[in-house]
Amino acid sequence: MASHRKPRSTTLVRAGSPAVGITTAALASVTLLGTGSGTATAAGTTRAAATAPAVRPGPSIADVQRQVDDLYRQAGSATEDYDQAKESTADQRKALDSLLDDIARRTDRMNESRRRLGMFATAQYRQGAVSPTAALIFADSPQSYFDETQLMDRMSDRQSGALADFQGQQAAAAKKRAQAAKQLQSLTASQARLRASKQQIQQKLGDAQAMLSKLTAQEKARLAALEKKKQAEADAKAKAKAAEEARARAAAEKRRQQAQAQDHDQAPQKTTTGTTTPPAGTTTSPGSSAKADQALAFARAQIGKPYVWGATGPGSFDCSGLTQAAWKAAGVDLPRTTYDQVNAGTRVATADLRPGDLVFFFSDISHVGMYIGDGMMIHAPKPGAYVREESIYTMPIYASVRPA
Numbered sequence: 001m002a003s004h005r006k007p008r009s010t011t012l013v014r015a016g017s018p019a020v021g022i023t024t025a026a027l028a029s030v031t032l033l034g035t036g037s038g039t040a041t042a043a044g045t046t047r048a049a050a051t052a053p054a055v056r057p058g059p060s061i062a063d064v065q066r067q068v069d070d071l072y073r074q075a076g077s078a079t080e081d082y083d084q085a086k087e088s089t090a091d092q093r094k095a096l097d098s099l100l101d102d103i104a105r106r107t108d109r110m111n112e113s114r115r116r117l118g119m120f121a122t123a124q125y126r127q128g129a130v131s132p133t134a135a136l137i138f139a140d141s142p143q144s145y146f147d148e149t150q151l152m153d154r155m156s157d158r159q160s161g162a163l164a165d166f167q168g169q170q171a172a173a174a175k176k177r178a179q180a181a182k183q184l185q186s187l188t189a190s191q192a193r194l195r196a197s198k199q200q201i202q203q204k205l206g207d208a209q210a211m212l213s214k215l216t217a218q219e220k221a222r223l224a225a226l227e228k229k230k231q232a233e234a235d236a237k238a239k240a241k242a243a244e245e246a247r248a249r250a251a252a253e254k255r256r257q258q259a260q261a262q263d264h265d266q267a268p269q270k271t272t273t274g275t276t277t278p279p280a281g282t283t284t285s286p287g288s289s290a291k292a293d294q295a296l297a298f299a300r301a302q303i304g305k306p307y308v309w310g311a312t313g314p315g316s317f318d319c320s321g322l323t324q325a326a327w328k329a330a331g332v333d334l335p336r337t338t339y340d341q342v343n344a345g346t347r348v349a350t351a352d353l354r355p356g357d358l359v360f361f362f363s364d365i366s367h368v369g370m371y372i373g374d375g376m377m378i379h380a381p382k383p384g385a386y387v388r389e390e391s392i393y394t395m396p397i398y399a400s401v402r403p404a
Contacts, residue, residue, distance in 0.1 A: 071208040076367050110173055116165075296370065296378075307386065323369075345403040356402075360400065363396075371392065
């Protein structure tokens with residue numbers, strides 16, 4: 001008996017149809033989440049898959065994390081470029097304003113010299129004819145006029161002095177105007193760098209936010225888990241360093257107690273002048289420790305304030321703005337950017353860090369934090385975050401510096 005069942009349709013779906021677009025998007029989403037896709041068995045589906053473009057796997061969550069972190073790091077580096085250009089612009093503007101003020105003063109003096117020459121010319125005109133001084137004032141080039149006519153010897157001392165003063169003021173003003181023009185060019189270039197750095201920061205931050213906004217809820221959860229794991233590893237390293245520092249402090253305290261006991265058993269020795277020789281092992285506390293305490297106290301008071309690129313307080317900070325402000329509160333002036341702060345002080349090894357030292361990160365020196373001990377630091381992390389305490393091992397360490 002013949003079958004009356006309706007045969008299965010094998011109509012092909014065109015590659016440019018909306019159905020293919022939806023299928024491709026779904027496959028990309030499934031690939032990003034790490035799940036497998038089914039296997040097509042129908043002949044028509046097989047032929048459609050053969051003609052459709054291959055679907056490239058999306059980035060893994062680990063790749064997304066690396067890309068976002070790298071974008072934030074690049075934004076941090078661009079922020080330091082912005083800070084550097086901003087500081088240079090401010091300095092150049094001050095220099096230009098100073099030059100313009102100097103030019104204004106010299107112009108006043110030059111006008112006074114011109115007025116004195118005019119008085120001489122007026123007096124000679126009243127006596128009749130056009131005097132050499134009057135001719136000189138109306139000449140295009142006073143010096144060439146003197147060279148040609150040799151009138152300098154025939155002028156009175158007062159006239160010669162007035163003319164020499166005028167020429168000196170005129171030459172000085174011309175020199176200052178040339179300096180001002182050069183300073184203006186430099187200022188314009190710095191302003192261009194400032195705008196470029198600002199655009200780069202905004203672009204990098206926008207790219208990072210765009211990448212994060214495309215993640216699904218499941219992907220965001222997996223990304224948060226990776227961040228938590230990374231933080232746990234950094235905290236473990238900080239705890240190990242804290243234990244190491246605790247052992248070092250205990251050993252130093254033991255040595256201090258032993259030295260104190262030994263000094264107690266020995267009577268102080270008198271010198272020939274009647275002064276007492278200090279016990280062996282005693283030292284004078286360096287002033288830097290007190291300054292470091294002041295800097296740390298300031299930094300701790302900023303915890304919870306938002307990171308804002310280019311900010312130096314008081315309501316918000318970027319990373320180098322925070323360290324600069326903290327050490328300024330201790331009476332130590334640091335440069336504005338990480339690029340310069342890394343050279344402002346004495347380099348120290350990570351193993352020798354003391355509270356108040358500055359720790360710099362990444363090969364491009366784009367981030368800095370203030371060490372507080374036990375493997376921890378206070379820093380302004382990145383846009384969207386707040387000043388906080390965190391392990392120094394959350395980022396690759398470049399170098400450490402003791403400002404004072």
